[in-house]
Amino acid sequence: MASAAPMPTAPPAWDTVAIVGVGLIGGSVGRALLERGLAKQVVGIGHRATSLRAAKKVGAVTSTTTDLARGVARANLVVICTPVEQIAAQALVALNHAPAGALITDAGSTKQQIVAAVEKKLPPGGRFVGSHPMAGSEKSGPGEARADLFVGRAVIVTPTKKSPAADTEAVGEFWAALGARVFMMSPEAHDRAVAGTSHLPHLISALLAAVTRSEDAPLIAGGWLDTTRVAGGDPELWRQILQSNDQQVLAALAQFEKQLTSARRALERGDGARLAKLLAQGKAVRDALGN
Amino acid sequence: MASAAPMPTAPPAWDTVAIVGVGLIGGSVGRALLERGLAKQVVGIGHRATSLRAAKKVGAVTSTTTDLARGVARANLVVICTPVEQIAAQALVALNHAPAGALITDAGSTKQQIVAAVEKKLPPGGRFVGSHPMAGSEKSGPGEARADLFVGRAVIVTPTKKSPAADTEAVGEFWAALGARVFMMSPEAHDRAVAGTSHLPHLISALLAAVTRSEDAPLIAGGWLDTTRVAGGDPELWRQILQSNDQQVLAALAQFEKQLTSARRALERGDGARLAKLLAQGKAVRDALGN
Structure with missing residues (x-):
């Protein structure tokens, strides 16, 4: 994701990032964003109040909600870190409730079904590119979240023919800003x-x-x-x-x-x-x- | 292997121990014996001069030879740490050339074939009980040998109906003196x-x-x-x-x-x-x- 042209080297920064699912991966995204000063607000969205409280306690999020539509309402970036069967539906809710121009990605371990399901119902102007950070573990929960979880780890970003190059690049820059080595390939590959x-x-x-x-x-x-x-x-x-x-x-x-x-x-x-x-x-x- | 009766707590000690095969396991046995002061002499026996030199250099043995019969000639204890297909034949050579009363064991990962082959040809008065230290690794060679390799590791000692209790106990005490947790079971189990x-x-x-x-x-x-x-x-x-x-x-x-x-x-x-x-x-x- 490095640019060859001389340009300001400040990392990308977001005003508000929403994280759906605050377990090991989501919690680590939040901690990395906040500890690196990459986001002003991080909204943690989840089903369980206990997980949300734990995520806030470890410094992974600045506010929490169980309401997905409200949680993404001010987000410039939404990262969906829930189990794979929930991701596509949640991405579509996020695409329909986040501000115009918001970038949506996910952290699911499989990509073809998720990306196809989201692209099939993508609202006009909706920006979604799938991701898979190779940083899972047999451990789970926000208590295991670490700000350095992605440092040196591979993250696969999976654009399709429909993905605007700028969106793909923006998703890659997000993971690179957390310290990851970013690779691009199709969802099928x-x-x-x-x-x-x-x-x-x-x-x-x-x-x-x-x-x-x-x-x-x-x-x-x-x-x-x-x-x-x-x-x-x-x-x-x-x-x-x-x-x-x-x-x-x-x-x-x-x-x-x-x-x-x-x-x-x-x-x-x-x-x-x-x-x-x-x-x-x-x-x-x-x-x-x-x- | 602990005794319930009050007795001197000095660990067992050997005048001369012969180690056949000075790789990771054999080299670690030698280093553990010498660094713990459990043996005066440790004779390293092997095919390759380079491995024998390396074993001496890392402090695993005090002398070396490529001649098995000569190497065990003064040994009170012989530990055979070669690949499993060589162990039974080498144990029999050791049994026939070590001094009367010498104790022989091995470190092979399988026990039934080895123990049966040795017991079938056991010379009168020969003392052999098989062992398997669960301390292997994908690493190999005397350069990887460590004096603490067996600390806290399980070592399985595999007596048969033919094994005198005193011999079984002596083999168990040997591994316990290197820091291992000793278990007893039949070669089949x-x-x-x-x-x-x-x-x-x-x-x-x-x-x-x-x-x-x-x-x-x-x-x-x-x-x-x-x-x-x-x-x-x-x-x-x-x-x-x-x-x-x-x-x-x-x-x-x-x-x-x-x-x-x-x-x-x-x-x-x-x-x-x-x-x-x-x-x-x-x-x-x-x-x-x-x-």
Whole structure:
């Protein structure tokens, strides 16, 4: 998002930002905005009074409301950080109640269904571009919010052919101002990629944990703890993510099952060369992409 | 391993300990013994002169040799820390060349095949009880060795009906003296348990990494890094571990594949309730057994 032309380097600033959903992600957006002096007012919008109070207490928002339409009424920027099944409908309410020219984005882990649903009913002049900050965790709630959550993290901004370049750029600048590394790709490319890098690993991790016998607890060591860590995430949030990206997750799963069958047959047949090759493939990718 | 009777609390001490294989585990055993003053001499035994030199340089051994029979000739205790396929044969050489009364144990990740092979040819008066320190890592080599590697870690000691109680206890005291929490179970129970807590997770982690596309690297975040961390381990070491525990790994894999099929069908049919239940099962086990 860096500009090549010499220009004032002041970060973008907003008078009023509305955050819908003040959990780990929404709360961290609010704290980052306020602690970096990027917004004068941050309105926290949510269903539960306890979460809203907690968000205010940790300095994530300056005011709160349970009324979405009223909460966005003065917002220049609206960031929707709720579970994926709620995002499209809330984005449309925000688009219809925020001031003219307000920019709307979201933080959902899947993009194709959300972006298509919003663009289908986009009001004239409405500005919406989807986002996905890769900063989730098995932790949740405003109590886990951190102002530096996005620093150095990838945020994927997902414009379509209908997205004005200025809107896409403005959304990218917002995340960059929170310290993120911003990438642009289509909602389809995003969903295909995260099916392999996030959704499939989550599903597999949960299934691995589920088949572990509690009497084997003394034999649990670092490998199991690492491999199953994300299984501690909220099952309902992840049910929504997996179902809203079901076709891409099924495609990634088919690839995985093919490898799994190959590994099982190698074990059954005592084919050590084949087994070693499969393990070496995994190590090569891990060494290349991990750190 | 604590005794209820009042007795001198000095830790067990050995005049000479021989360590066969001076990688992460063997090197850490040596460093722990020497830094805790538990052994006067530690003989490092290995194939490669470079590893032996490195082990001596980091303070893991006091002398080195590539000759197993000569290396154990004065040892009161021999700890075999080589890849699992080499352990039984080396244990038998050690049993036949160490002084009368020397205690032999190992650090192999599987126990049934190794213990059976050693007991089958145990010389009269030979003292062997298998062990498995749950302290492996995707790192390897004597350069990674740490004196505190075993502190607080579980070590499983696997006696059989043939093991004299005094030998089992002495092996347990050895690991306890390095700071480990010692558990006792049969080789069969051990192998069944680690198939689920270690071997299956390793295999799955490697397969998950293998199906990740390199062009998706920007979308890799903490979940993928955790879930695939152990895939960075040595493929040949893990090929040996998986094959030497193939029946138990296949049994654990069958359980996993059953869950996987259930999850795939839930996704295919849009059965959100079933999917949520599977994810909740995983979270329940992770929350109960993890930390």
